[in-house]
Amino acid sequence: xxxxxxxxxxxxxxxxxxxxxxxxxxxxxxxxxxxxxxxxxxxxxxxxxxxxxxxxxxxxxxxxxxxxxxxxxxxxxxxxxxxxxxxxxxxxxxxxxxxxxxxxxxxxxxxxxxxxxxxxxxxxxxxxxxxxxxxxxxxxxxxxxxxxxxxxxxxxxxxxxxxxxxxxxxxxxxxxxxxxxxxxxxxxxxxxxxxxxxxxxxxxxxxxxxxxxxxxxxx
Amino acid sequence: xxxxxxxxxxxxxxxxxxxxxxxxxxxxxxxxxxxxxxxxxxxxxxxxxxxxxxxxxxxxxxxxxxxxxxxxxxxxxxxxxxxxxxxxxxxxxxxxxxxxxxxxxxxxxxxxxxxxxxxxxxxxxxxxxxxxxxxxxxxxxxxxxxxxxxxxxxxxxxxxxxxxxxxxxxxxxxxxxxxxxxxxxxxxxxxxxxxxxxxxxxxxxxxxxxxxxxxxxxxxxxxxxxxxxxxxxxxxxxxxxxxxxxxxxxxxxxxxxxxxxxxxxxxxxxxxxxxxxxxxxxxxxxxxxxxxxxxxxxxxxxxxxxxxxxxxxxxxxxxxxxxxxxxxxxxxxxxxxxxxxxxxxxxxxx
Ligand SMILES: [Zn+2]
Numbered sequence: 001x002x003x004x005x006x007x008x009x010x011x012x013x014x015x016x017x018x019x020x021x022x023x024x025x026x027x028x029x030x031x032x033x034x035x036x037x038x039x040x041x042x043x044x045x046x047x048x049x050x051x052x053x054x055x056x057x058x059x060x061x062x063x064x065x066x067x068x069x070x071x072x073x074x075x076x077x078x079x080x081x082x083x084x085x086x087x088x089x090x091x092x093x094x095x096x097x098x099x100x101x102x103x104x105x106x107x108x109x110x111x112x113x114x115x116x117x118x119x120x121x122x123x124x125x126x127x128x129x130x131x132x133x134x135x136x137x138x139x140x141x142x143x144x145x146x147x148x149x150x151x152x153x154x155x156x157x158x159x160x161x162x163x164x165x166x167x168x169x170x171x172x173x174x175x176x177x178x179x180x181x182x183x184x185x186x187x188x189x190x191x192x193x194x195x196x197x198x199x200x201x202x203x204x205x206x207x208x209x210x211x212x213x214x215x216x217x218x219x
Numbered sequence: 220x221x222x223x224x225x226x227x228x229x230x231x232x233x234x235x236x237x238x239x240x241x242x243x244x245x246x247x248x249x250x251x252x253x254x255x256x257x258x259x260x261x262x263x264x265x266x267x268x269x270x271x272x273x274x275x276x277x278x279x280x281x282x283x284x285x286x287x288x289x290x291x292x293x294x295x296x297x298x299x300x301x302x303x304x305x306x307x308x309x310x311x312x313x314x315x316x317x318x319x320x321x322x323x324x325x326x327x328x329x330x331x332x333x334x335x336x337x338x339x340x341x342x343x344x345x346x347x348x349x350x351x352x353x354x355x356x357x358x359x360x361x362x363x364x365x366x367x368x369x370x371x372x373x374x375x376x377x378x379x380x381x382x383x384x385x386x387x388x389x390x391x392x393x394x395x396x397x398x399x400x401x402x403x404x405x406x407x408x409x410x411x412x413x414x415x416x417x418x419x420x421x422x423x424x425x426x427x428x429x430x431x432x433x434x435x436x437x438x439x440x441x442x443x444x445x446x447x448x449x450x451x452x453x454x455x456x457x458x459x460x461x462x463x464x465x466x467x468x469x470x471x472x473x474x475x476x477x478x479x480x481x482x483x484x485x486x487x488x489x490x491x492x493x494x495x496x497x498x499x500x501x502x503x504x505x506x507x508x509x510x511x512x513x514x515x516x517x518x519x520x521x522x523x524x525x526x527x528x529x530x531x532x533x534x535x536x537x538x539x540x541x542x543x544x545x546x547x548x549x550x551x552x553x554x555x556x557x558x559x560x561x562x563x564x565x566x567x568x569x
Contacts, residue, residue, distance in 0.1 A: 036311050040318045040549040054323050069267065070308045073274050077312045081319035084278045085292055199274065205267035 003188075004047075004057045004082070005181035006039065008075030009067025009095035010113050010155070012174035013038040015046045018181035020189070025049035026178040035074040043078075059088050061184040063095035063175050065200040066121040066135050067113065076199055083197075092197035093184055095175045096123045096135050096154070102179035103153045103171030104128050110147045112140075112156030112164060113174070120156035120163075121202065122147070129183070137202045140164070224296040224540035227284065227320070228533025229277075231313030232305025232333050233360060234258055234269045236276040238284040239530030240295075241537050246343040248288035249523065249530040252276035255401070262400050263390070264359075266306045273312040281320070284529065295326055297546070299536025302330030302564045303557030305360070310553035318549060327546035329536045330564040332374070332557055333527075334361060337493040339370050339538055340531035344520040353487040355478040357502070358494030358526070359386030359401065362474075364432045364481050365559060370535065371542045376559050377481055378432025381424070385470060385496045388436035392466045395444050396459050406463045407499050413464030415501075418446060420469040425476070431484070432477055439469055471502040479509050489516035498522040539563055 003018040013035050016026035027042040047053060062079035065072045076092075083090035096111045103109065105128050112122040115137050122143065123134030140156075140163030147164065155173040157164035172179075187194060223243025230237035234255050240248040254272035258264045285292055300317030303310055314330065321328035338354040351368040362380035367373065383391065386403060393402025398409065420442050423435035443466050450457045474496075482490050490510055496502060497519055510517040524530060539546075539562075548566025557564070 034552070036315060037550045037552045039315070040322055044322065044549060054325075069270065070311060073270060073308070073312055074315045077274055077277060077315035078319045080278050081281075081316035082323050084282065085320045085323035199271075201271070205265060205271060207261055207265040207268060 001058045002052060002056050003059050003061060003181050003185055004043065005061045005177040005184065006043065006075050006079060007063030007095050007098060007175040007177050007180055008035040008039060009063045009065040009072045010174035013042055014175055014177035015039070015042040016177035016181045017046050017050050017052065018185050020185055023178045023181060028176065030174060032071065035071040039074055039078055054086060057086055057088060059091065061091040061093055061180055061194065062197050063098060063180055064092040064197060065095050066115070066137060066202045067095055068116060069201060072199055076197055080197055090197045091184055091194035093180055093194065094123070094131065094135055094200065096121065097131060097183060098175050098177070098180040099154050099171055100125045100131065101128050101183040102176045103169055105151065105169060109151040109153060109169055110164070111154045112152055113154045114156050114159055120160065122156060124150070135200055135202065224537045225290060225294055226297045226299055226533045226536040226540060227281070227295050228529045228531070228536050229281070229298070229300040229313045229317045230527055230529045230532045231273045231309050232301045232303070233309060233527055234264045235527045236273050236280050237527055237529035237532070238280045239528060239533040240284050240288040240290065241343060241530060241533040243537055243541065244342045244346060246530050247290065248284040249528055250280045250284040250287060251528055252280050259400050262394065266308055269306060270308040270312060273309055277312060277316045281316070292320065292324055295324060297327045297329055297536055297540050298324070299329040299331050299532050299539070301333045301336065301532050302547070302551060303333065303554035305333055305555060307553055307555040310555060314551060314553045318551060322549065328551065329539045330547040330551040331532055331535045331539065332559065332562045334363065334365065334559045335367070335370055335374050335562040336531040336535045338365065338367055338491060339535040340493065340524045341491055341518050341520045342538070343530060343534050344524060345518050349489055351487060352491055353478070353482050353485065353489065354491040354493065355474060356494045357385040357474060357492070357496035359390065360384055361494060362434050363559065364478060366485055366487070371538050371544050371562055374559055374562050378430060378434065378477065380434040380436065382435050382437040383440065385434070385436065385474060388440060388470055389496065391440045392443055395447055396463060403496060403499060406467055407501065409460050410464035410467045410501060413458070413460030413462070415464040415468035417458065417461035418465040420465055422469055422473050425473060432481055434473060434477070436470065439466070467499070467501050471499065471505050474502060475506045475509050478506070479513050479515060482515050483513065488514065489518060491518045493520060493525050495526045497525040535562070
């Protein structure tokens with residue numbers, strides 16, 4: 001098998017290729033404003049580095065967030081379109097799970113990424129492979145008590161040390177496609193059916209409802 | 220002709236997920252998924268709602284178009300996509316999907332201009348565009364007069380709205396009259412029962428010293444609101460059909476007057492009208508009348524091709540292929556304010 005993994009739910013544009021035994025090539029570029037420009041060239045580079053072409057890919061896995069919407073959609077739109085054009089399945093995994101898997105922790109911990117607007121996307125894990133709460137979006141203060149004493153992984157933990165006071169846990173600050181691919185490969189090998197690639201927005205869209213028609217003159 | 224380019228076009232600049240497939244000047248499929256109903260209660264398009272809907276609809280709409288056209292994705296010669304102008308987040312969904320299809324299929328990608336696509340779509344209806352083409356683009360997002368000596372390489376803006384787009388003017392006028400969103404169809408319907416000469420609403424920017432090809436509709440909206448409020452304040456019944464007809468008359472009068480003048484000034488003997496507002500029946504009738512009087516041939520695509528759609532993007536993409544224009548690169552980005560002077564976004568030589 002040849003699994004192409006990508007994730008754009010965090011500031012990192014991350015792509016990896018996995019053959020079932022290990023990661024063949026990967027790319028991680030941190031640039032929160034250029035997901036759209038960077039993703040396809042990164043896919044092309046990773047495939048070339050592994051001396052493979054798009055037609056060799058047998059499945060895709062994409063990080064489904066949570067993450068800032070515009071960037072998140074770049075990865076999802078790209079993955080579902082690649083899957084359709086190549087006629088291969090597209091799986092979705094929670095982007096926070098890739099940080100958890102990359103941490104390799106064997107004890108309870110928490111993953112938190114930056115949700116902007118002074119909030120974090122977060123989830124609690126029993127170990128690197130087992131999510132037990134979340135994903136959710138909250139203000140760090142509001143969850144500080146619930147995550148107290150737990151090691152924390154991810155840029156959200158770095159941003160809010162008052163809520164996540166322990167030193168940053170092992171693993172990356174942003175989502176990792178290499179970890180996402182390894183996690184998906186492990187779960188597929190175990191015979192699991194992976195979820196559909198559906199975005200985890202967690203927030204409702206901001207929709208400003210214009211106030212009813214306003215008089216422009218007092219006539 | 221079998222050797223004409225088979226091109227898939229993707230359009231996601233606003234609230235319609237459009238996918239069209241053309242072979243040269245022949246329309247093979249035009250699939251549209253619209254989120255307009257999700258926006259209606261907000262009285263305007265909500266960008267995040269549009270973007271979410273695009274992601275949901277993108278691949279299903281592409282597959283519907285392929286099925287409708289009876290072609291396989293692998294048969295395509297190129298993939299075209301609206302690179303701008305439009306809503307940034309909405310554009311990005313289409314651009315991402317288009318890049319993925321082009322890359323997976325190993326076919327060239329053309330990031331094209333939404334406004335140039337609105338003009339080029341008429342090739343599917345009335346054959347090759349004359350050169351130069353004079354185009355009046357009127358929709359909820361744009362009101363422009365464009366002169367296009369070459370739709371793939373040379374598009375020149377003669378004038379544009381300085382405030383509201385024509386479609387916005389209709390939306391706002393409709394709101395004053397208590398009609399729904401989008402406002403155009405409701406005003407058009409109501410106006411048929413009214414007298415267009417009942418009220419003399421102002422014609423913006425039509426004075427002798429005003430910019431000859433620019434438009435302004437915000438003053439008109441204010442005038443309509445004031446007129447209606449004055450009647451209501453006096454406890455009088457508001458003759459809504461007359462207001463709708465007179466308001467519509469003011470908008471279409473300015474649009475057609477300036478478009479015909481531009482044709483005369485530039486020595487162009489035909490006029491192309493496109494965009495959602497081109498579906499307005501009074502605009503069509505008045506343009507026909509005035510063009511005929513001035514010896515100008517009028518080209519207006521059918522309403523389904525005037526509103527945002529993927530076929531128009533495919534049409535321009537096919538023209539890019541036919542004329543050997545350089546494809547876009549894989550790092551193509553959505554440009555919410557792509558200038559009308561750039562019909563497409565060629566990639567760097569790699
Ligand atoms: Zn348009």
